[in-house]
Every structure is written in C-alpha cells, then in structure tokens.
Amino acid sequence: MKNRTISTNVISSFLVDGKYRVYRHLALQAVILMISIGVFFDAPDKLNLSVNRFYGWVSYHLFMNMLVYFNSFVLFPRFLAKNKLVAYAISVILFTIFALVVMVILQELFYDIAVTRQQPSGVAIFFSITSSMLSVLLFLGGISALLLFKQWIFNNRRIDDLRQATSQSQLSFLKSQINPHFLFNMINNASILVDYEPTTASGVLATLDNMLHYQFNIGMQNRTSLKADVTFLNDFLSLEKMRRDEFEYILTIERTISDIEVPPLLFIPFVENAVKHSADTKSSYVHVTFTMENSCLFFKCDNSKPLKPVEFEAGGLGLVNIRRRLDLLFANDYELDIVETEVTYSVNLELNLL
Secondary structure, three states, X not given: OHHHHHHHHHHHHHHHXXXXXXXXXXXXXXXXHHHHHHHHEEEOOEEXXXXXXXXHHHHHHHHHHHHHHHHHHHHHHHXXXXXXXXXXXXXXXXXXXXXXXHHHHHHHHOHHHOOOOOOOOXXXXXXXXXXXXXXXXXXXXXXXXXXXXXXXXXXXXXXXXXXXXXXXXXXXXXXXXXXXXXXXXXXXXXXXXXXXXXXXXXXXXXXXXXXXXXXXXXXXXXXXXXXXXXXXXXXXXXXXXXXXOOEEEEEEEOHHHOOOEEOOOOOHHHHXXXXXXXOOOOOEEEEEEEEEEOOEEEEEEEEEOOOOOOOOOOOOOHHHHHHHXXXXXXXXXXXXXXXXXXXXXXXXXXXXXX
C-alpha cells in the first residue's frame, strides 16, 4: 500500500509540478517519435530512408505536434476546461477536418509515403477519410483525457492545500484574532459597567458572545454571506470604539451586495491590522468600504498612520499567508494592493466572484 501511494504521488507530481515541465515535453516528443517513425517502413522489415521520406517524416512529426499542442493550449483551456462541451465538440470536429486537409496536402507533397499509387475507388476513399478522421478524433480524445486527468490532480491538490491552509488560518485566527488582551479588556470593562451601566455591560457581553459564536461556527464553513461577515467586522470595530475614546470608524456596504457569498473571516485580518496601525495616533480612524462592479467585489480599508511604524501582521497570519489564502481561494482572480502614505495606510482588494 505504501509503495502504491509513493508511485501515485510520483505520477501526479510528474504530471502537475512545474519543475517537470521540460521532462513532460520530452516524454511527449518521445511518444510522437515512436508514432511517426513508422513512416520510414513500407513493411515491418522494409526500411525506406530516402530524402523525400525523411521530409515526409518531419512533416508528419510536426503534424502530430500541431494536434497535441493546439488542443492542449487552445481548445482544451478555452472550451473543455470551462465545461463548454458543445463548443469543444464542434471545435474538435472542425479542427479534425482542417487536420485532414493538412494531411492530404502533406501526402501530395511527399507522395511516396502514400499507401498506394493507384487511383482508389470511391469506397476506398470514404473508408480512408473515415479511418483518418476517427484516428485524429481518438488521438485528440486521448490527449484531452490526459489533460482532464492532469486538471483533476491539480484541482485535488488545490483543495487539499486550501483545506490545510484554511485549517491553519482558523487555528491561528482563533488564537490571535480576538486576542486574550482584547478579551480581558472587554470583560474587565463589562465588569466595571455592571454596577454603573448594566445595560451597556450586557450589550458588550452579548456582542462578544456573537463574535465568538461566529468564529467557532460560521468561521469553519466554506462560504457565508457578506452581510454576516460585515456584521462581525462591525461588532469588532464597535467594541474597539468602546475601548478607546479617540477612535472613529465608518463601515459602508452597498445593500445590493449584502447577500453575496464570500469565504468567512476573509477581511477581518486587514481590519484588525488597521486598528492596530491606528492605535498610537491622536485622532485614529478606520474606514471600511464594500462596493460591487459587474462581478467584482471591491474591499477598501483605510486607517490613520501610527506615530511609530508597525509591521504588517494581519491577525498574526502575516501578509504572505494572507496572499497564500487568496491564491488558493481565487487563483488569479484577485488583486491586492497595499498603499502607504505619510498619514494613512490603505488596503485595496479586488475579488472576481464569477
């Protein structure tokens, strides 16, 4: 069982890992060579090494490469990888017809690789065209099946990486997001308020309860509504406002986008970092905005700059891990830009939700 797992990992690594890219192309060329080298044989034991036959082999080798690479880099990613099955089928049929035309032209140019010099009958022509078309379709189908298998391996790896990164993020989040110091201060404030402002103290404890419930329950899910995540951000900022006298915050969200789904706890690291950055300023503030344009969600978080530089930590996870989670969740469908001026920090995050 262990040996089988090792073999499977080796095969999947060879098909997916970027470091094996050159070796994959070399292996493909070796396979095409074994297919095309048959051009040199008129019979199993009769070798033809004429110049014209050599040109025919070169043309056939390039023809096979055209089938593989055009399908791999044009048809497959544009149609089949996006589940456009009908468009892919039509494209493959049209490409096959084009390939047959190319094949006929090659045979005319290098006539001595043709099967016979006699004028074939109509039936023979029909079966020859049908056979050639089926051969090309089967060859393209085999390449597509291999590409689908490669994509399946890649997607499974991404899912595993995402699960691992999410688990690590959630563990780190639960340890550092609402850190013990913050919780201690809020509970201490609530205990003081119990005698003087019991209603306010009750509100503080209720807010803390809601936040912890969100972290331990909703935060473990794959998706949640943007409205729920914004509510968590608002609770966090409102408690910070209660804890600090000179602190202002504005949280703005378009009503039309409140029900869209996003990964939970995706924005809180930036907001917590903004709160930390603004802690030493005389008039500290945090402004958070959510807007939508077409299929893109725009998140912006501005905060006042501290008197002393504070390293970006984003909830204890670090900017590198934040980018890593975004990479796993959105691949290339996001843009993150962090801008620092003399008086402000600004985080601009664009997510393509399609």
